[in-house]
Amino acid sequence: MSIEPCQIPGNPDITGIGIRIAIYVQSFISFTPGILALANGKVTRGDLEAAETQATTNLVLAFAILVSFIVQALTLGLVNYHASIVLSMSWLNNTNTFICFLLYIQYKSQADTPRRVDTSWSAWALHSRDLLASLLPGASSKGPSKRCAEHKATGGNADARTSSKILVRRFVLVLGLLHLSLMASLGLWMWSNIQTFGNGADASLNDCAAHYALIIILGKRVHFSSEALRIASLVFYAIFLVPGLNLALPIAVLLGLYNICRRHLPTPTSTSKHRPGAYKRSWAILPLFIGLILLLVINVVFIADIELTLEQNASLQGMFGREWGFGQILSMLLLLVPLRNLAETILARRIKQRQRDSNLGSRAASKLRAGQHARSSYKKRGP
Template sequence: MAARSCTIPGNPDIAGVGVRIAIYVQTLLCFFPAFWALFDGKVSQGELDAAENQATTNLVLAFAILISSIVQAQTLGLTNYHASIVLNMSWLNNTNAFIYFLLYIQHKSQAGVRGRVAPTWRAWVQHIRELAVSVVHPGTAKAHPTSAGSDPELGHTDGVASIRNGVERTQLKDIDDIQGNEDYARTGAKLLVKRFVLLLGSLHLSLMASLGLWLWSNIRTFGEGQDTANDCAAKHALLAILGRHVPFASEALRIVSLAIYAIFLVPGVNLLLPIVVFLGFYHLHQVVPIPKVAGSERTPDSYIRRSRFWFWIRRASNTIVQRWAILPPCIGLLFLLAINLVFIIDIELALKQNAGLQSKDESEWGFGQILAMLLLFMPLRDLAETVLARRMKQRQKDLDMGLIGAINSKDRSMVLTWIARGANPKAKLEGDISPMHIACHFDDLDVIRTLLEAGADPNVKDGHRRDTYMVDSDNTNCLRLLNRVEKGSIGLKSDILSVMYWRTDTPV
């Protein structure tokens, strides 16, 4: 009965069921495209951009809730009890930045990515240091090339210095210095725009930490004009921590909260702890030996067939082995998902436990709750765009694989058919291999000509470097045809006759 002697004023715009549902749904929705991106074993640039768009949308909404709460605490008044709910929901909202950063680590650590960064402590410390130098002092970024080679994020490109030597390099040195300084002066701004979600996430963490330090410095004097409600919450309210009820005025809870929010106060630095945790998953992944595929020669088939249970165990084991490379980000996503579920359960347990302290207007549907539900359309739209884009990507991949099959079979009519259906003659396969690579490998001049007429790039490349020497050593005729196309003479009648003569493989 003592607990009912005082009342905490309701605040449906913060603790209302509509606001809570909107935040819970948009937080859990961000995991769906993340797991989907990892399903095929790698994170493409398009999937990373889609995750960035969704995370940016959710973080903008999170900023609105956090800023409005701080303004309300300084003007109209916000109780310490509702401030604690805002902090818990802010942790949920910031999950978007953590998910994006986890996908970013996986993308940068993949083979074949420009500026690849190995998933090791030393490599990422070096990469983060170079990113910081590029943002804070762009002029020095040029003096610290990344060990991974070309990195478009830092403004580094391969092959530029290799085409200049002797007199050319001396004559262009001054021009390069001037142009280089201008380019690197823009590198910092480009990085902030390119990885805007990381900037938003870091600033959101700092703003959340500021509110947390303000609240837990003294929960009784928090805000303006709410001393009575704050005192009521401090005496009678209970918070849920990992499912257990803890008094709001607990001194141990206050000390731990101050320490946690102090860690996340400084922008940029507050991302170091998630980095350490995520890289820890990669470190464990490198230490643990790669398991073998179940059902090998040492496993009798009769043992596997004894029950369906062992069949599904073997199938699940083989799936894990085949996707062993994406195990660290999957563990990271499951770790974040578990933390989010804990926060959601703790928020609901605290609201249920303290229902007797709150006024009845907590459940009223006002402008804030309706607006929160309507804004849920934005992350749903981003999710729908991600699903549609992935379906289109899969269709394009199927068309490109059909084109590769036609090139392998040296069937010019099928090559034309697949191109007419929408296959991309400039497609890049695993290892950065293009259809032109394969056509040159098979010495099929008809297919090469068809690809060139369809718009294929005549500059045959291996990775991110020109590799005409490989074409020259394998097939001089293919190289000649590519050079003619590059000069714009493929449409001439003499070019057709040259192709006929080249089939005889006459020496150059």
């Protein structure tokens, strides 16, 4: 009969089913604006704003998880094994940031987009630099000179709306950058020495996890104390540590995808007088489709690895980890916020579609009445 040499106390506020379901559902909800854009054949401002709203909500909740991570690790103590689960879940929360940038790249590369940005490396390097520079305190006095004429022409209300949209977009960018950096710093903290992690943690519990816990990576079992895993984790988290630079790798991957598609697939041009056909539009949206599929596969792999890791180490944890507590119930209730955003996005899309259908019907009726009036006038005049 085999007897477990040690046991890790369960932590339902991290590994509980309620916490996991809430994070998994949020990560899948973040794909909704991209799916709606695929159905529309292009990324609209509405799709971009819906993605930014969804990302803002989810990233605020993701920050709450990381702050709880820090507080518990410094006070009550957090076992290194549970810390690794939190970090894996944080990667799922980063999906919101990556989807926002995927939609933004698609939107700015479309032929009918104002101030279109080419999908070349140099163009996006310059555009990314301008975006990051706009976050600096003194940037507001330098940047608006190019757009002041446009804002004066459109009036004060349009200027206020544009400023609010830019503020929201910058806020999402700041949240995404800081969340990546905070997650990376916590990853470096933990993997620098998993046995001494956490000021208030019981050293025996960290030793237990280090010697007996197994981590599932791409379906393969890896010992938690593996030196190769430690070095790879330190390198990987170091890449995402510096704000601004931590988005260089994801943006490079997405731009590489767009460049490959641009070389081999037809794209609509801005010189065309007519709307691009369905065939061309479907090809133009293909990079977005591939990017969403890639992010979806990564999410599914992370979820599968987390669930397999918990199942693999179930014998090391007590039954307390399966109890429903305050943290799990609260996380399920907070899930109502992104679900509400999802409902608002779908409802707004239906209203816009009805307005478009109504406008098309009104135009068709006007043309029909004009034609009937012309025929009646012709009959009255005679041949």
